[in-house]
Each structure stands twice: as structure tokens, then as C-alpha cells.
């Protein structure tokens with residue numbers, strides 16, 4: 001069989017990137033009230049035709065340049081959220097951390113660092129991302145439910161700020177790693193303070209050392225020569241009542257007083273994340289939340305508690321996630337098909353719940369969707385918006401009032417910065433979508449490119465290659481064909497669609513011939 005690489009037809013291989021005209025800020029007009037929420041007012045407007053503008057850039061232009069489906073990250077909103085959070089706690093030793101599990105894009109992590117945040121990492125992968133984004137190891141804490149010996153050794157050897165210990169068993173593991181490495185490993189103890197206040201409860205949470213075992217953990221940590229207990233930690237999600245943080249602080253500081261008696265120097269009090277933002281699954285959550293008021297309230301209460309337990313001021317840590325990034329990201333999808341099924345008006349978008357907003361499945365989140373290329377038009381029909389995968393539960397939203405929707409229209413999925421891209425998958429072998437950072441001056445840059453077929457299939461093709469190079473013949477010699485090139489990864493979406501029709505035909509018939517040859521030879 002013929003093993004020579006596929007020759008690309010001239011008109012495909014000759015296409016180098018055509019630099020499209022730079023994106024130009026459009027003249028802004030206010031959006032109709034029915035579409036505009038207060039939290040978007042700073043960065044959203046529209047042009048006179050009714051196309052949505054993000055920081056003055058038209059979503060139509062973003063689609064032409066980068067290709068929907070994509071995410072748009074609004075840098076100004078991200079930075080303002082980080083600054084607002086940082087300034088909300090009038091406490092002299094305040095070190096907020098960005099909980100990057102919420103959105104681990106490296107540019108976002110880096111912006112958080114630029115704004116003075118440390119990093120809450122929940123895995124070795126996230127620690128590495130932090131290092132790549134230029135955090136010093138001492139700016140990173142490693143907090144999760146379970147760590148292997150290797151995880152602990154890695155974090156200890158690079159010298160993270162602390163490893164947050166989730167159980168008595170993990171404490172013993174850390175002691176053993178410390179002994180083997182001849183290190184004194186800095187730890188926080190994660191405590192479940194067993195709070196029950198109204199609807200809020202941590203009683204059933206799987207995280208942390210339950211309060212009734214906490215003294216035992218402190219005794220162990222303060223007596224082991226390879227452990228240095230430097231902080232206490234609590235994290236609770238979806239905390240609307242700031243009093244919860246104060247109750248947690250009370251229980252943790254009482255424990256800190258005990259640890260101090262046993263000779264520990266508790267330098268950090270880490271009260272986790274959980275701050276409300278506008279949230280899609282609970283429309284009321286975060287609506288009237290006043291972060292400044294909550295911040296002052298918590299700090300005042302903290303001062304009282306420090307006096308009560310006669311403790312020096314520790315460094316106060318919070319680890320916000322969704323508060324920081326949720327409202328700063330917008331999903332852009334294009335309508336690829338419209339149909340009517342009985343009385344239901346159906347719109348199919350070219351993104352999917354799987355590759356853009358899977359927390360609709362995980363926690364039943366609802367997203368607001370705007371008719372981004374028809375903001376001027378009256379809302380006349382109720383639609384169901386489906387994603388494009390072959391799964392009947394791939395429903396972006398139901399009963400959405402929209403103008404008459406046609407193929408090619410653009411829709412935006414609002415407030416999708418948190419727990420979205422980090423949950424996404426390649427279901428249906430669809431590529432996960434790129435992220436474009438939009439700046440206040442109207443410039444835009446790619447901060448995550450679209451997936452490539454080569455990397456999507458590599459985990460399987462790699463093992464076949466390693467096991468036996470001939471194995472690949474059974475898979476029609478995929479390794480010889482540069483699908484990225486055929487697909488036109490390097491071309492802008494517009495050019496790809498216009499120019500590749502004919503060459504694609506030629507390539508596909510070549511692959512098909514190749515496949516038949518392979519079948520005969522293996």
C-alpha cells in the first residue's frame with residue numbers, strides 16, 4: 001500500500017491565514033430595556049441594526065472573525081469583580097484567593113494574580129496552571145477532598161502556602177510524606193463546623209473534619225514533627241446569609257485558641273468561597289446581596305471573636321469563585337436550523353449544552369438567552385432552543401420569547417463564566433469552543449483556541465501507535481492524514497466555508513480510496 005503522505009491540493013495548502021480586517025468598535029446605542037439587565041449595563045449595547053455590542057464590538061464581527069460557537073470574556077467586568085471583592089473587607093491582613101476550579105483558563109488565572117489574588121488549587125493540575133500563570137508556590141493553597149501520596153509530595157516539595165487537610169487519615173498520610181522527605185509540611189485543617197441556620201446546613205457535606213473530631217486533629221497536627229499547623233479552613237457553598245461566615249469563624253477560632261495552647265501559631269483563617277452572584281438556577285440568589293455590607297459585617301465580627309479568644313490577627317483568606325467570573329462571560333452561538341414540531345417552534349444552535357453549559361445538566365442551571373442579532377425586533381414567538389448534539393436532553397432553554405428566528409441568527413447565553421467551560425466535554429466528538437477576551441478599548445484576542453481533531457483523538461491513536469505501529473492500518477492510516485489542514489484550522493470561519501468546498505471533495509475521495517486499499521492489505 002502507498003505510505004506516502006497525502007499531498008494537499010494546491011489551493012488548500014496555499015491558503016495562509018488571511019488577516020481579516022481588524023475588529024472595529026461600532027457606534028453604541030442603548031439596548032431595549034426588555035433585554036438589558038443592570039449587571040450588563042457597563043459592557044453591553046447595540047448598533048443601529050440591533051446587533052449586540054460587547055465593549056463596542058459587534059457579535060456579528062466576532063462570529064465572522066472567530067466563528068461561533070465561542071465564549072466572550074469581558075475583561076473589564078472580570079477585573080472590576082476582583083477589585084470589588086478585594087476592597088470589600090476592611091481588614092489589614094486580607095489575602096483573597098481565586099478558586100480556579102470555577103474557570104481555569106490560564107489568562108483568567110493570570111488576571112486574578114495581576115489584581116492581587118492568590119490561588120485556591122484543587123488538584124496538581126491546577127497548581128501547575130498557577131505556576132504557569134506566574135504565581136509563586138507560596139501564593140497557592142492545595143485544597144480538595146483526597147490527595148495521593150504523590151500529590152502531597154509534589155505540593156510539599158514545590159513549597160505551596162499550605163496543604164488543606166480534609167480528614168484524620170489524610171493527616172497521617174501527610175505526616176508520612178513529611179517523614180520520607182524530611183520536611184515539615186505546612187497545613188490548614190479543613191473543618192466542617194456543622195452549621196445549621198435556617199435553610200443553610202453543612203451537616204450533610206462530605207468535606208472536612210467534622211467539628212467533633214477537630215480537637216483530635218489539632219492534637220495530632222501539633223504533636224507530629226513533620227507537620228506545621230498554620231491555618232484553619234472552612235468552605236460552604238451558596239452562602240446568602242453572611243452570619244454563616246461568622247458562626248464558622250467562631251467555631252474555627254475557638255479551635256485556634258486550643259491549637260495555640262498546644263503550641264501552634266495559627267497564621268491563617270480561611271473561610272472559603274460561596275459568595276452570591278446573579279445565579280441562574282436560583283434567580284433570587286445574589287439579587288439583593290451587598291458584598292460591602294457583608295464584608296464590613298464579617299470583619300467586625302472577626303475582630304470581636306479575636307478579642308474573645310485572645311488571639312493575634314491572622315491573615316484572612318476568602319476563596320471566591322463564581323462571584324468573580326460568572327457575569328464576565330457570554331456564550332455566542334449561531335442558529336443552524338429552525339423547524340416546527342406540532343405547535344413547538346424549534347431552534348437548533350451550533351453549540352451544545354455539552355460543549356458550552358453542562359451545568360444545566362449538573363445543577364439544572366438556567367441561562368438567559370438574547371437574540372443577539374435581532375435586538376430591535378419585537379418578541380413574537382416562544383421557542384425551544386436545542387443544542388446540536390444527538391441527545392434529546394440537549395436543551396439550552398424552553399419557552400423563550402424571541403423575534404422570528406432564522407438560520408444564521410446569533411444568540412448569546414448570558415452569565416456563563418462559572419462552572420461552564422470547566423465541565424464541558426467533546427460529546428458527539430464536537431470540539432470544545434474557543435474563548436475570546438474582549439477589552440474595554442474594543443480589542444479582542446483569543447485566549448483559548450478551539451479543540452483540534454488531532455488532540456481529541458490522540459489518547460486513543462497514541463496507544464495504538466505505541467502498541468504496534470501497524471495497528472493504525474486498521475484505522476485507515478489516520479496518522480498519515482493531517483485532518484487539521486484539510487479542515488482548514490488555520491483559516492477564518494468565513495474563508496473556510498467559502499473556499500474549501502471543492503478541495504474537500506478531492507480529499508475525501510482520496511481518503512476513501514485509501515481506506516479501500518487498507519482493507520485489502522491488512
Ligand SMILES: Cc1ncc(COP(=O)(O)O)c(C=O)c1O
Pocket residue numbers: 099101102120143235236237238272273274275319320321322323
Ligand atoms: C474549597 C473551595 N473553595 C472555593 C470554592 C469556590 O466557591 P464559589 O464558587 O461558591 O465561590 C469552591 C467551590 O467548590 C471550593 O470547593
